[in-house]
Structures are given as structure tokens and as C-alpha cells.
Amino acid sequence: MTRQLDDIDRTILRAVTADGRQTVRALARTVGLSEPSVRDRLQRLERDGVITGYHADLDPVSVDAGTAAFIALRFEPGEAAKAVVNERLEREACVLEVHEVAGEDCYLLKVRVPGTGELAEALDRIRAIPPVISTNTTIVLRTVVERPLGVDAACPE
Structure with missing residues (x-):
């Protein structure tokens, strides 16, 4: 902005x-x-790009996406590897968010699937992306706080 x-x-x-x-x-x-x-x-x-869209918030269970997980993804370094991973993750409908992170991992993904069987299938597809070295998955048991971004989202100093 x-x-x-x-x-x-x-x-x-x-x-x-x-x-x-x-x-x-x-x-x-x-x-x-x-x-x-x-x-x-x-x-x-x-x-100006401050408002990027309007949408409806859906109940994940009602749309058969009741299982959430976070996947830490590590892949080979380099822009070519990143481009391959980005292109393949774009095609994964269950991948809701992809964050480039600091530390040992490259990306942190948020996924939603119907259940653990579908999560296993998604992980198999993600692990099969050629430059992927490893994944580490955390399954969400219960969401305690989840809110949309608001104008007052920044934490006070």
C-alpha cells in the first residue's frame, strides 16, 4: 500500500x-x-489493493474439509526448485496457504482435507515433487483462535 x-x-x-x-x-x-x-x-x-476481495466464510466440516494440518516442507535450494514446488502446490486444492519461512524448513503449508486418509494421499503427492527433501506434519486437533485479518490486526507495541 x-x-x-x-x-x-x-x-x-x-x-x-x-x-x-x-x-x-x-x-x-x-x-x-x-x-x-x-x-x-x-x-x-x-x-489500491487494500481490499483484495469479498468472500463467504465456510464451515470446514460442512464442505468436507474438517481435518486441518500444517506441513513444514524442505526442498533443494535454488530458484528452479522453488518454481517447481510453487507450480505443483498451486495445483493442490487442499493447500490453503503457503508461507516461505526462515529456519531449516523452506515453506509452511496449511492444508484442509476430509480426513487422515486424504491427508496421507496429499502428503504422498507433495513428497513426490522432485526437489522435496522432507516434510514434517502437524495435525490440528482443535482450532482455539482463528480470525480473518482486520484493520487492527497488528499487535500493539
Whole structure:
């Protein structure tokens, strides 16, 4: 982001994070601005890449993805190896997040699957990616805190 958010932008972001389906009219009432002003601000926030999309939060069990796991992935060094891994992970629908990390591992993946059998199959496919050296998997028993990113997400100093 190239510009600073002002208090009105932050209020708009809090409101759309809480309810992305509310109307511009409702947002205008919340913020205390006219509908055209709020619409302009929303369009600017979208254009500047602050708002990257609108989505529905789904219950993982209801969509047959009730088992979550984190996979630490280590692979051969180099940009060519990274490109191969990235391309293959992009094709794995169960891979929700891929984070490049510091330390001995290269990536930390978040996956969701129906159960442990499907997790084993996903791990087999991931381990078969040519530059992969090793994986270390942690299965989630229960999620204690999981929240969407909000405008106030940064921890206070």
C-alpha cells in the first residue's frame, strides 16, 4: 500500500470486515458520509489493493474439509526448485496457504482435507515433487483462535 489509511478508511474497513454484504447506504450511515463519498473510498481501497476481495466464510466440516494440518516442507535450494514446488502446490486444492519461512524448513503449508486418509494421499503427492527433501506434519486437533485479518490486526507495541 502506498498511502496511509485515515480514520474514515479504517472505519469503512472495520465495517466491511464485519459484514462484507452490507450496502453502501448502510456503510455511509456507519461512517457519516454520503453514499457517493463512501463508494469513491471503497473503489479507491479496492484499486489500491487494500481490499483484495469479498468472500463467504465456510464451515470446514460442512464442505468436507474438517481435518486441518500444517506441513513444514524442505526442498533443494535454488530458484528452479522453488518454481517447481510453487507450480505443483498451486495445483493442490487442499493447500490453503503457503508461507516461505526462515529456519531449516523452506515453506509452511496449511492444508484442509476430509480426513487422515486424504491427508496421507496429499502428503504422498507433495513428497513426490522432485526437489522435496522432507516434510514434517502437524495435525490440528482443535482450532482455539482463528480470525480473518482486520484493520487492527497488528499487535500493539
